Each structure stands twice: as C-alpha cells, then as structure tokens.
Amino acid sequence: MKLNEQIFREYDIRGIYPDELNEETAYLIGKAYGTKLRELNKDKTVVAYDNRLSSISLEENLVKGLLETGITVIRLGLATTPMCYFAANYYKTNASMMITASHNPKEYNGFKFSYNGIHNAYGESVKEIYNMIIKGEFSKGEGKIINEDITKPYLDLLLNKINLGNRPIKVVYDCGNGTTSIIADKVFENLSVESIPLFNTSDGSFPNHHPDPCVYKNLTKLKEKVLEVKADLGIGYDGDGDRVGFIDEQGNMIETDKFMIIMWRYLYDKVDKLEGLFDVKCTKALEDELIKLGIKPIEYRTGNSYTRAASAEGDYPLSGELSGHVYFRDKFPGYDDGIYAGLRLIELLSHTNKPLSTLLDGINKYYSTEELKIQVSDDKKFTIIEKMKQYCQSKGYNTVTIDGAKAKFPDGFALVRASNTGPNITMRFEATTEERLKSIQEEFTTELNKIINDTH
DSSP, X not given: OOOOGGGBOSSSEEEETTTTOOHHHHHHHHHHHHXXXXXXXXXXXXEEEOSOTTHHHHHHHHHHXXXXXXXXXXXXXXXXXXXHHHHHHHTTOOOEEEEOOTTSOTTEEEEEEESSSXXXXXXXXXXXXXXXXXXXXXXXXXXXXXXXXXXXXXXXXXXXXXXXXXXXXXXXXXXXXXXXXGTHHHHHHTSSSEEEEESOSOOTTOSSSOSOTTSGGGGHHHHHHHHHHTOXXXXXXXXXXXXXXXXXXXXXXXXXXXXXXXXXXXXXXXOSOOEEEEETTXXXXXXXXXXXXXXXXXXXXXXXXXXXXXXXXXXXXXXXXXXXXXXXXXXXXXXXXXXXXXXXXXXXXXXXXXXXXXXXXXXXXXXXXXXXXXXXXXXXXXXXXXXXXXXXXXXXXXXXXSSSEEEEETTEEEEEEEOSSSSEEXXXXXXXXXXXXXXXXXXXXXXXXXXXXXXX
C-alpha cells in the first residue's frame, strides 16, 4: 500500500479517515508497534478506542496486527484516553495504544501510543513506526486477547483523590457527545454535588458542537446552561477526555493558564516542590503569579507528549498547557485527565465561599488573542518557522526558540510556531494594552504572510 508519511506526526499518528489512514494502516501500525514492544522485551499492551465513527474498525485491525506479532492485548473497548493511561499502569503493562484523533474534527482519527506508561511516544519514536512499516520486517507469534473493564478501578481512583468541603456545589458538565459520555455520569452520581449534564450521549458524529472545550464558541451551550440554572461553574470535556475547559458562574471562559493560576494559589502552601511547568502559549500573567507565590516558572514547548514527559521527569505538583492538558502530581498519577481536573476545581470551590469569578482577582492584566491558525502545507511549515526565527533575531528581539519563535517584549509577546497536529502555522499575541496588542499582531502577521508568499 502507499503509506502517507505525513500522518506520522511529532507526537502521535493522525490523519483523515479513510483517505490518509484506514484499516490497512491500522493493521500495519499494530504489527510495527507489536514488533517494537517485542524488541523492548514486552509482551503485553493495553488497547482502547474513542467514540469516533471509524474507531471500531481501526481497533479491530490494529489488534489483528498486534496478535500476529505475539503480543497479548488487554482490550478495554470504548474508553477515554485517561482510562487507557490508567489501565496501562493498573494492569502493569506500562504500554498502551489509544485510537483517537483528540480534538481534531470528526473525519480524523489516529493513534497515541506509549512504551513506558509515563508518557506517549513522540518525535523519532513516532517516525520509527513508519520506518518499520516501510521496511516490512515484523515479529511473528500468536498473541491473545484479554477483555477488561477498567470502569470501577478508574472511578475509585478519581473519587478517592477528591476531598470535598462543606460548601454545596452546583456544576454543569458538557461531554459534547464525546467519549466522556460513557463515564462522566457515573462520576457525578457518586459525588456529593448537584450536577446537570449536557450532551452526555456518546455520538461520534458530534451533532451538537465540536468537542474542543478550549475554543470559546464550543462552550456557548455550557455558558447558557450555567447562567440559566445559576451554577457555580461549568466544565467542558474534549472528544477523548484528556482536556478540559471551564466557565465561571458569570458565564466567562476560564482559559487553562488562568485555571492554573487559581489552582496554584490554592496549592502553593500544600506542596513541597515549588516549581510549575507551562507551555509557551500561556499568558504572562501565569508566570507573574508563580513568581509572586515563590514558585519557579518553567516555560516549555507545546505538545501533550512533551509536556507530560517533562512533568513526570521534573515531578512538578502541577503542570499544563493552554490547550487544556493539565497534569496533577500532588495526589494523582500525573497524566492529563479532563474529568479529574474538573473535580479539582470543584474540590477547591467546596472549601471556599468565594465565587469562581473572584479567584483571579489581583492578577496582572494582559490582552491576548486566541490561538490563530494559518493553513500551510506540512512540508513547508518548518521552513517558514525557521525564517520567522531569523526575522526575530535580525530585529534583535529577545527570542525563545524552544517551540517556534516567541519574541518577548517588556509589554507583551508574539508567538509563531508550527502545529504538530495539522498543516498549520499557529500564532498567539499578548500585550499590556489593546493598542500594543494590535501593533504586535500586525507586525508579525505581515511578516509571516510575506515569508509564506516567498516560500511558495
């Protein structure tokens, strides 16, 4: 078959079904992943899939490939990505394969995989799967299937790691018809809070809205319901359950970097290690607040596989990135779990009489854009970013290059980077005034468009 190399991305395998990846792709990925596991002296892996319409057939073919390499497959069936992560440790395989395209539109699907149960494969480890398939030399054996239901152990983990206070909490949670629909109701039924569900029926066509809770328009229904029922907060989950978004009691979105400020204000005197990791897209207000609290700020590159690995290596109590991935390591295993992150905010609110909207009082004020995307081809985007770095350096800007080009100014920043999940350049701008924000955005957008035109 003709294998599309572009789907083997920086931290997962992801593409449009069935044009860019299909059942045969899944079968070959299973054979390559199984062969690599055997090379690592592993003979078992956990496999699960999200509720996208193509996931079942992809999973069947992936499992077929794994079995032919002699791998025992602990088969979870339909599960969230956090359930898959948890199962890899619970069943002591410390290896997992999750079929999901995360926050991509419904026509996409993909594979997130781990060899160690600590973080997902990224970079060369993803590309290695492609190279192994091209080479076509696979292990041979007869694996077996063990069907498992991780639901109860997973629920026990979530509920045992939450300690609610005396304040009664009313929460609206929006599953967006994603995979959290299979588990969120069970969580809230066992929690002493008043809960109102939205779109909690599993449907991989996502009929009500796209399940990406870090895009404001996707939270419109959640906002309306929070205001209607006078809830204390609203929580939104993404399609596979590893990311989270929030609405306060006034209907305002709380971005993930602001959520981390709220959590650090609550945690800083309860943890031993005062260091916090965040990605380059986060607001300067987070760094400012960490410094105020005596916490060492650690800025890192964007990407779930990277930030999760760095979070584990540094053993930081709390890490996260703007896209909604949050890692708690103070009393939780440290993987990104949207449901658990939401429970931590409920826990915090239950121990205070303050409304959620007041928990950001006193932070430094910045004006920020949303994450802006410009579509370019995958084979051109990194060349474009290199030229953007050269531009920043030629202007003498203080430039961070751990992920694209981030020009830092005394009153703001400009970030231009290549997306690792699609054929896009992504940008984010921030400044202390709206006028300065407009000025920074215009400068860098103009230069970027010039570079794109010159590259073509």
